[in-house]
Amino acid sequence: MSASATATAPDPAQALVVGDSISTGYRANPEVGWPALVQQENPGPVGGLDVTSLADVGSGYLSVGVRGETFGSQLAAGATAATDLVVIFGSENDRGADDAALVRAAAEVYAQARRAAPGAAVVVVGPTPNSLAPEPARLAVRDALESAAAAAGLEFVDPIAQRWFMDDLGGFIGEDGAHPTAAGQRYLAQKFGVLISAALDRHPQG
Numbered sequence: 001m002s003a004s005a006t007a008t009a010p011d012p013a014q015a016l017v018v019g020d021s022i023s024t025g026y027r028a029n030p031e032v033g034w035p036a037l038v039q040q041e042n043p044g045p046v047g048g049l050d051v052t053s054l055a056d057v058g059s060g061y062l063s064v065g066v067r068g069e070t071f072g073s074q075l076a077a078g079a080t081a082a083t084d085l086v087v088i089f090g091s092e093n094d095r096g097a098d099d100a101a102l103v104r105a106a107a108e109v110y111a112q113a114r115r116a117a118p119g120a121a122v123v124v125v126g127p128t129p130n131s132l133a134p135e136p137a138r139l140a141v142r143d144a145l146e147s148a149a150a151a152a153g154l155e156f157v158d159p160i161a162q163r164w165f166m167d168d169l170g171g172f173i174g175e176d177g178a179h180p181t182a183a184g185q186r187y188l189a190q191k192f193g194v195l196i197s198a199a200l201d202r203h204p205q206g
Contacts, residue, residue: 012048012049012050013048013049013050013084013085013200014050014052014082014083014084014085015049015050015051015052015083015084015085015086015087015196016051016052016053016054016075016078016079016083016085016086016087016117016120017035017051017052017053017054017055017087017089018054018055018071018074018075018078018086018087018088018089018109019053019055019059019071019074019087019088019089019090019091020055020056020057020058020059020060020063020065020089020090020091020092020093021055021057021058021179022055022089022090022128022179022180022188023035023053023055023089023090024053024055024056024057025185030053032182032185033053033055033185034180034185034186034188034189034192035051035052035053035055035192036051036053037185037186037188037189038051038189038192038193038196039051041189041193049196049200052078054069054074054077054078055074055089056068056069056074058093059071059074059090059091059093060090060091060092060093060094060097061091061094061097061102061105061106061109061145062094062097062101062102062105063091063093063094063097065093071088071090071091071109072105072108072109072112075088075109075112075113075116076112076116079112079113079116079117079120080116080117081117081118081119083116083117083119083120084119084120084121084200084203085120085121085122085123085196085199085200085203086113086117086120086121086122086123087123087125087192087195087196088109088110088113088122088123088124088125089125090125090126090127090128091127091141092127092128092130092138092141092178094141095135095137095138095140095141096137097141099140099143099144102141102144102145102148103144103147103148106124106144106145106148106149107148107151107152110122110124110148110149110152110154111152114152120203121155121199121200121202121203122154122155123154123155123157123195123196123199124145124149124154124155124156124157125156125157125159125195126141126142126145126146126156126157126158126159126160127141127142127145127159127160128159128160128164128165129159129160129163129164129165129166130165130169130173130177130178131169131177132166132169134160138160139160142158142160146158155199157195159191164187164188164191165180165184165187168183171183171184172184172187
């Protein structure tokens with residue numbers, strides 16, 4: 001490869017993951033979490049893909065995580081003008097919140113993502129199911145986020161309607177009934193690899 005070709009090679013696409021413990025990795029080990037696995041698989045454009053996950057256990061749009069983070073503060077820490085893709089995933093931690101308050105919080109996070117990363121594609125992914133019959137509080141979170149994403153003109157992915165994990169709940173969800181196993185993290189990496197590739201194809205770097 002010539003020096004000129006090397007000099008003009010595209011930079012890796014920059015992806016930011018905002019999320020909760022589902023995105024912090026198997027047993028909170030980020031090296032075996034779906035964001036790291038997606039980067040290894042590299043579903044990005046020719047220049048590659050860099051994935052930064054700022055996910056915090058216990059966090060949500062309203063819920064404050066163990067590091068004191070919410071989805072809004074994760075965005076504030078990680079989103080820049082160089083960000084090509086923002087994935088906002090979850091959160092079941094907002095179960096029990098007032099529906100109107102959750103819609104308002106989500107709307108502000110989506111507006112914040114647009115302000116902080118104006119050139120980025122933004123994909124909103126709702127909470128995942130952890131049973132064949134998701135509880136009403138989980139469905140209420142899903143409905144609030146779907147409404148806020150639609151109002152913001154953002155893509156909304158509904159893992160509950162798409163039946164993520166449901167083909168093998170025992171294999172994909174751990175004994176705590178909430179968090180993905182190592183196999184579950186690999187399953188998520190496959191799902192997000194497809195989503196990220198499609199989002200970047202629709203919204204090329206520029």
